[in-house]
Amino acid sequence: MDRERVADVLEEIALLLDLKGESPFKSRAYRSAATTIRALDRDLAELVRTGGLTALPGIGSALAEKITTLVDTGSLPYRDRLRAEVPRAAAIAEFLRIPGLGPRKAQVLAEKLQVGSLGELEYACHENRLLEIPGFGARAQEKILKGIERLRSYRGRLLLGDALPLAEELRAALAAAPVVTSAAIAGAVRRGEETVGEITLVVESEDTQAIVAALSRLPRVRDASPLRDASRITVSLDAGVPLHLAVVRPEGRACALLHRTGGAAHLGALQERARKGGLDLREDGLYRGREQLPCPDEEAVYRALGLPFVAPELREGLGEIEAAEAGTLPDLVEERDLRGILHVHSTWSDGRLSIEEIVDRCSALGYEYVGITDHSQSARYARGLTPESLRQQQMQIGEARRGHPEIRVLMGSEVDILPDGSLDYPEEVLATLDFVVASVHSSFGLKEAEQTGRIVRALRHPRATILGHPTGRLLLAREPYAVNLEEILSTAAREGVCVELNANPHRLDLDTAACRLARSLGARVAIDPDAHDAAGLRDARFGVAVARRAGLTAAHILNASPAGRLDEALARRR
DNA sequence: GCCGTTTTCGGCCCGACTGTTTTCAGTCG
Incomplete structure (x- = not known):
């Protein structure tokens, strides 16, 4: 069983433990292990063979044993036993994707209403049956209905961050087949759409039957039997989207x-x-x-x-x-134009890499600079830094600088924009930073005028350098908060604040249309990975795809500036 | 279930908001 599948099982166990009412610290241990396994940049099977699992943080003997069983056998009796003990667990897991429902409420609904699917829950809402359940009212029922409707619109779509690696894996597997001359990614993935509903490959071959046979051997292919005609194949993938293959001759x-x-x-x-x-x-x-x-x-x-x-x-x-x-097509920005990255979290807050590891890896990736931006003090859930811990962190950054003269390490912070639009550190603390990513992490529910006013106020702060994830959306999960984007982008342009194109594939925020708007209003864009682990350091590519769709060139991108010009680019009006 | 200059037990991330309440549990970031 591969890394992703193992992590999925660990997360499922965490939920089952929550539903059983076991210690929240126990389920947290499983969740944390899942995150560690998912973020692993080594081969999991190899790690199992060499007995290196327990060296990973948060994985002790019990988890190591279960992970080993999963990798070796593809199943886990412990998980199966838990499943049998928790009725309707699969339905509850689905309900958790509805905003406002956590494990407690989802379980109450499944049990009291005796519903086993989203469709049944929706029907129960229409019959006003939630009103009879203590703790639920008309508003909750309405919100759940809206949530189900939204989930339905997400169904059958993948994040570019999942679809592109999957497409690359399938392309490489087919290209390696002896009957295939070449294979190329096409469709929405190639156009860099933020979410996609299908994966399309164009395969050069003379032997369609042999391709179908090759497909059926791939682990991600669920059903390789359907065959439309000699040149078109559609099969279903375990990721929940179809794979379309066009089989062509060289001249076509x-x-x-x-x-x-x-x-x-x-x-x-x-x-x-x-x-x-x-x-x-x-x-x-x-x-x-x-x-x-x-x-x-x-x-x-x-x-x-x-x-x-x-x-x-x-x-x-x-x-x-x-x-x-x-003849006026833009010279689109490319991944190799990015000289550095400016939004990275370390173990000082909610990241998984130490400062030393971040600097090492960014240096190996060929970046000229990296900006460390841990959370500010109000972001308690993310272990945001107090002014004192920020000062200590800066001393450690100083050491990393001395050890790595080949890369410039910037001291930054992702500073919360508080509900009133002020920044989460006092002036004397902000003054110690090379740059500030100012982001909204609370009070998402403000009315558009208030939310816009709040962000505009933060943009006017002379220490603000980059506006982080400007709309707060999470793709296929959470809608953006209500803001007047045009007012925000024009304020950013006027104030010389860059706007982030957060390249985390769950965000891609700004989106393509907003990037076009930013360009037309004259706001500069920072393509930031918002990395929390080693894999995240490579996420800038997804942001580059969005930037290209918006017609942006290297000149529009803050972090396409060479290290020598960065100060000038960061300086603004100070 | 993990971890240890708190070391084999007893901690482990917490404050704000929301909708339902009439004192708070659950969710979220």
């Missing part, structure tokens, strides 16, 4: 990739353009009459249509063809 590869990448509006416009030029752009090739024009790659297709290559992230029918025609 470029046009198939173009078609399967989309988007629909872009493709429609290209076909219209082809038609006007006496051509026919089809999925199997570009034709003049019955003659197929040679197009070895997508560049050649665009060239035949009189256009320069259009990056997949821009193919949304939002003016990119006109820009291509006029």
Whole structure:
């Protein structure tokens, strides 16, 4: 069993223990172990073999034994026993995704209403049956109904952060099959959409049957039997989205990739353009009459249509063809343009890497600088730093600086924007920092005018450098708080504060449209991983995808500035 | 269930908000 699956089981056990009413510290131990396993950047099976599990923080002999059983056998009797002891556990786990429902309330609902699925719970709400349950009222019922509706709209979608690695894994597995000449990622994943409902690959091969056979051997493929015709295969994946395969001959590869990448509006416009030029752009090739024009790659297709290559992230029918025609396509930012990262959490607050580990890894990743930003004092849940612990941390950062002359280590902080719009440290503390990421972590429920006013006030603070995750949304989980984004972005531009494109795949906040707005209003963007572990340090790529979709160039990005120019970029009006 | 200059037991992350209450449990970040 692989790392992710093991972590899922540990989390399931944590929930089952909560539902059984066992010590919350016990379930916390399982949750913490799940997080550790998920964030592992070594091979789990190898770690099990060498007996290194207990060296990991929070994993003792009992957890090591269970993890070993899971890796070796793929199952765990302890988990199965717990499942049998907790009725309706699967339904309760589903209910937990409804905002406002935790394990306690979810369990009460499942038991009192005798419901075993979201659909049944929804029906019970419509019958006003929640009103009879102590602790629930009309508002709770309404909120749950809204939550279920929202969950339904999330169903069958994956975060780009899950879909892209999955697509890469599937692509590599197919490319390694002897009957396959090449395999490429297409579809919404290639366009860098924030969430996707399918994974699409274009595979060059002469043998569709052999591909179906190869697919059926892949662990993530659930059902490889459906076969539509010789050139199209759709199978279901364990991740809950379909995998579409286009099987093509070499001469049809470029046009198939173009078609399967989309988007629909872009493709429609290209076909219209082809038609006007006496051509026919089809999925199997570009034709003049019955003659197929040679197009070895997508560049050649665009060239035949009189256009320069259009990056997949821009193919949304939002003016990119006109820009291509006029020669004004932007020189889109690339991951390698990022010279450093400025939003990283360490073990001083809720991160899992020490300062030394962060600096080591960022140096190995080739970054010129890294900004450490642990939480400020009001963020108690995240063990936010008091002024005194911040001072101690800065001494440790000083040591890391001396040990790593090759990378610049900045002392920052992710400072809470308090409900009144003030920052969570006094001026004399803020003055010791190289930069400040100011973020909202509380009072999400303010009315739009108040929330906007609160953030605007924080932006006017002369110590604010970057506005963290400006809308607070969590993709497929939590809607953004109510804010007037245009007012915030124009204030940021005016005040010289950068706005964050938080690259954590659960956030991607700002989103594509908001990044376009930021660009048009003149606000600079910081692509921040908001990393809490080793894997998180590599999340900037997802932010880069969003930035590219918004047409941003390196010049728009704060952390594309070289180290030597960073002070100037961070300085603002001080 | 983990951990230890608190070391084999007794701690372990906590304050604000919400909706339901009439004194607070549950949820959230």
